[in-house]
Amino acid sequence: RKEVEQDPGPFNVPEGATVAFNCTYSNSASQSFFWYRQDCRKEPKLLMSVYSSGNEDGRFTAQLNRASQYISLLIRDSKLSDSATYLCVVPRGSGGSNYKLTFGKGTLLTVNP
Amino acid sequence: EPEVTQTPSHQVTQMGQEVILRCVPISNHLYFYWYRQILGQKVEFLVSFYNNEISEKSEIFDDQFSVERPDGSNFTLKIRSTKLEDSAMYFCASSVTPEQYFGPGTRLTVT
Numbered sequence: 001r002k003e004v005e006q007d008p009g010p011f012n013v014p015e016g017a018t019v020a021f022n023c024t025y026s027n028s029a030s031q032s033f034f035w036y037r038q039d040c041r042k043e044p045k046l047l048m049s050v051y052s053s054g055n056e057d058g059r060f061t062a063q064l065n066r067a068s069q070y071i072s073l074l075i076r077d078s079k080l081s082d083s084a085t086y087l088c089v090v091p092r093g094s095g096g097s098n099y100k101l102t103f104g105k106g107t108l109l110t111v112n113p
Numbered sequence: 114e115p116e117v118t119q120t121p122s123h124q125v126t127q128m129g130q131e132v133i134l135r136c137v138p139i140s141n142h143l144y145f146y147w148y149r150q151i152l153g154q155k156v157e158f159l160v161s162f163y164n165n166e167i168s169e170k171s172e173i174f175d176d177q178f179s180v181e182r183p184d185g186s187n188f189t190l191k192i193r194s195t196k197l198e199d200s201a202m203y204f205c206a207s208s209v210t211p212e213q214y215f216g217p218g219t220r221l222t223v224t
Contacts, residue, residue, distance in 0.1 A: 042217065043204055044215050046214065093211075098144045100161060101148070101156075
């Protein structure tokens with residue numbers, strides 16, 4: 001299994017739709033996970049952190065299944081501004097709060113009017 | 114809101130030349146990182162830096178690469194003799210918790 005593997009996409013959805021992205025990871029010792037979004041030719045921006053079974057922030061919900069080593073991101077009521085690449089990210093600690101981030105290839109989402 | 118800044122935004126250089134990419138991390142952050150992203154590929158870890166020394170480096174970060182924190186605010190990545198395959202977007206990041214915050218990147222083009 002690859003370190004971090006995501007749905008390849010792309011996803012094209014209409015405004016208002018609900019869309020879900022999946023991600024699997026190989027390191028069973030991983031304790032925390034992140035979703036970042038990346039707009040074309042821009043930097044990754046932190047969207048959500050997941051430390052326990054899940055996290056919710058407005059229209060965004062992340063869920064974690066440790067037994068299956070699987071993380072998902074659900075976006076409800078999609079907006080045009082949600083169009084971006086969504087990156088599943090698994091940190092690996094090397095002491096203190098010093099972490100190496102391992103990125104998935106990303107899933108491209110386009111929300112259409 | 115504090116941000117990571119990077120200069121220049123775009124650097125064009127000839128193969129074999131040295132380049133220095135500059136970053137100003139968020140002021141109270143303790144951990145500093147460089148990542149790169151080749152066009153169309155995923156973001157890859159290069160190096161992490163804490164307490165004035167390298168904490169971890171990837172196999173990409175060979176002897177041609179070095180990092181430095183020359184003063185209390187700047188964090189630099191030097192590539193000694195650039196190759197065509199070094200062309201990529203280079204992102205600096207900083208953190209004080211596991212969450213890392215990225216700068217806007219420097220696009221390096223090696224011709």
